[in-house]
Amino acid sequence: MPRSAYSTYRRNVALLTAVYIALLLALWPLIKSTSVLALKAVFALLPVVPMIGVLWLIARRVMDSDELQQRVHLIALSAATGIISAITLAAGFLCATHVIDLDGDALIWVMPGLALAYGATRWIIGRRYGGLGCS
Amino acid sequence: MKNRLRDLRDKHAWSQGDLAEQLDVSRQTVNAIETGKYDPSLPLAFRIAKLFRQPIESIFEPGKD
Numbered sequence: 001m002p003r004s005a006y007s008t009y010r011r012n013v014a015l016l017t018a019v020y021i022a023l024l025l026a027l028w029p030l031i032k033s034t035s036v037l038a039l040k041a042v043f044a045l046l047p048v049v050p051m052i053g054v055l056w057l058i059a060r061r062v063m064d065s066d067e068l069q070q071r072v073h074l075i076a077l078s079a080a081t082g083i084i085s086a087i088t089l090a091a092g093f094l095c096a097t098h099v100i101d102l103d104g105d106a107l108i109w110v111m112p113g114l115a116l117a118y119g120a121t122r123w124i125i126g127r128r129y130g131g132l133g134c135s
Numbered sequence: 136m137k138n139r140l141r142d143l144r145d146k147h148a149w150s151q152g153d154l155a156e157q158l159d160v161s162r163q164t165v166n167a168i169e170t171g172k173y174d175p176s177l178p179l180a181f182r183i184a185k186l187f188r189q190p191i192e193s194i195f196e197p198g199k200d
Contacts, residue, residue, distance in 0.1 A: 066160035068173050129167040 009061055016050040016057070023047040051111065068129060076122035083121075084114045138195045141169045143187045158182055171198075 027043040034040055062073045088110060094100045144154050144165075151169070155162040158179065167173035175183065184191045 066164050067176050067179060068164040068167055069161060071173075129172045130163065130170055 005064065009057060012057055013054055016053045020047050020050040020054075023050065072122060072125050072129065075125050076118055079121040079125070080114055080117035083117045084110065087113070136174045136195055136198050137171065138168065140165070140183065140194065143189075143194065144169075147187075154186075157186055 024047050027046055031040055031043045034043070062070060065073060091100070091102060091106070095102045140154075144151070149157075151162045151165045155165045158165070159182075160179065164173065164175075168175055180191050180195060184194055187194065
């Protein structure tokens with residue numbers, strides 16, 4: 001991905017993330033105050049829209065990458081998915097056996113956890129190939 | 136796999152960025168190929184050979200593995 005395209009990508013991700021945070025801050029108090037279930041659902045799901053946009057941007061970034069970058073993305077995503085799958089499976093069993101107490105809110109942390117794990121694994125794997133930098 | 140990519144690039148006085156642009160890959164990918172950290176796919180190897188007008192086997196040679 002050329003540097004200019006990468007700058008555009010970062011700007012768009014930052015923009016969508018800002019929209020996501022703004023929606024969370026604006027809608028969360030409304031969710032608590034409204035009693036209409038359908039409205040609650042709409043308010044709860046609206047912040048997901050910009051995150052789907054972020055996922056779309058990431059997918060396009062991977063598609064626009066060259067073969068080595070795609071390889072790094074694939075390995076990093078596989079490793080991150082494995083890590084988060086193992087954690088959520090373990091947490092699920094611990095919760096089912098009442099060793100720990102988690103409610104449905106914990107699901108909100110799966111995507112940020114996956115993003116963090118992906119960032120870390122991508123950095124580690126990128127270093128194996130001499131560091132893939134921003135592109 | 137060993138390769139002569141760096142020698143060929145030096146002969147043309149191209150930077151890694153110049154070569155990357157002509158091959159439509161990132162500079163980091165050119166660097167990884169030159170340092171032997173990554174073996175290019177067959178289509179990319181053909182693009183490299185075509186660019187330098189040399190047969191693939193004169194640019195790439197198998198290593199121990």
